[in-house]
Amino acid sequence: MAPKRHESLWFSSGDVVLSTNIYLFKVHKELLALQSSVFKDMFELEQPVEGVQGIVQELYEGLPLVALVGDEGKDVAHLLKAVYYRDYYDRDNDKTPLEIIVALLVLGNKYDFKHIQSDVMKQLLRLYPNTLDGFDDVDQGGYDCNLFGVHRVKSDFKLLEACHTANVAVLLPILYYACSEFTVEWIYEQVDEVGGLHASCLRTLLTGKCKLSLALRTLVAFLPDEFSNISCSSCKAGASVRHLHHQHGSHLWTYKGQDLAQSVLKDGCKQCTANLATRIDEKREEIWEKIPSFFGFAGWDELQ
Numbered sequence: 001m002a003p004k005r006h007e008s009l010w011f012s013s014g015d016v017v018l019s020t021n022i023y024l025f026k027v028h029k030e031l032l033a034l035q036s037s038v039f040k041d042m043f044e045l046e047q048p049v050e051g052v053q054g055i056v057q058e059l060y061e062g063l064p065l066v067a068l069v070g071d072e073g074k075d076v077a078h079l080l081k082a083v084y085y086r087d088y089y090d091r092d093n094d095k096t097p098l099e100i101i102v103a104l105l106v107l108g109n110k111y112d113f114k115h116i117q118s119d120v121m122k123q124l125l126r127l128y129p130n131t132l133d134g135f136d137d138v139d140q141g142g143y144d145c146n147l148f149g150v151h152r153v154k155s156d157f158k159l160l161e162a163c164h165t166a167n168v169a170v171l172l173p174i175l176y177y178a179c180s181e182f183t184v185e186w187i188y189e190q191v192d193e194v195g196g197l198h199a200s201c202l203r204t205l206l207t208g209k210c211k212l213s214l215a216l217r218t219l220v221a222f223l224p225d226e227f228s229n230i231s232c233s234s235c236k237a238g239a240s241v242r243h244l245h246h247q248h249g250s251h252l253w254t255y256k257g258q259d260l261a262q263s264v265l266k267d268g269c270k271q272c273t274a275n276l277a278t279r280i281d282e283k284r285e286e287i288w289e290k291i292p293s294f295f296g297f298a299g300w301d302e303l304q
Ligand SMILES: [Zn+2]
Pocket: 231, 232, 233, 234, 235, 236, 268, 269, 270, 271, 272, 273
């Protein structure tokens, strides 16, 4: 079926026609060039850019026709609405449908729409903070909450795939971490739910999850040694560390020093319990700092 004119993105004064699989858009070169370096270069050079073809040769009712190869018409419609309609996308609104966020993230990046990219990044970095305390709060907020009109977990996996596609390195480690929660079986269920992940993305997720899991197991396994190093003489004689096998959370928030020390330490004095909690929190920080490396990235600071 031939693509049809998009109702709200067909401007009579437009001077270029963009074509996709289902829609045609009659829009303005100058406006696109102001916001997007890719369109700016294309219109200035009058040459095809990678992924975009046909500006010189093809005409549509006398106007240059640009075929956006490989882009879904509905995604391009989201992008152009965000360009033209001031209230279409608001970075403070976390109920914006996920489909819009993903389209703006991927196409905003592909065509280098600076303002749109910057707004989407600000929103996503607020929702996926790159700090241990920040992400503990996200985890403790519970996985029952909704984000972008769907269950938060669905957003995690969809955004991981989108950032992997768009190569948005700054968000990738925290999204990999977000998706490492729970069991491998559960991860596969979520991947199926969102329609699959790129093979290399899934491999990075699962290998990184194994490394994270090993670091958490190691933290727990060392608790008896840690305690014997720091405990007072009366605790050395009378206190014990137990219930280690009960500690099986896959994210750091279930290993907070105070909670974990209280749950594993039997008959410890107040000071030794506090000291153990401090040691656990130091270990937690060390693991947090290594999380980007588990997923193939240098470190949190290098991502800014
Ligand atoms: Zn003690």
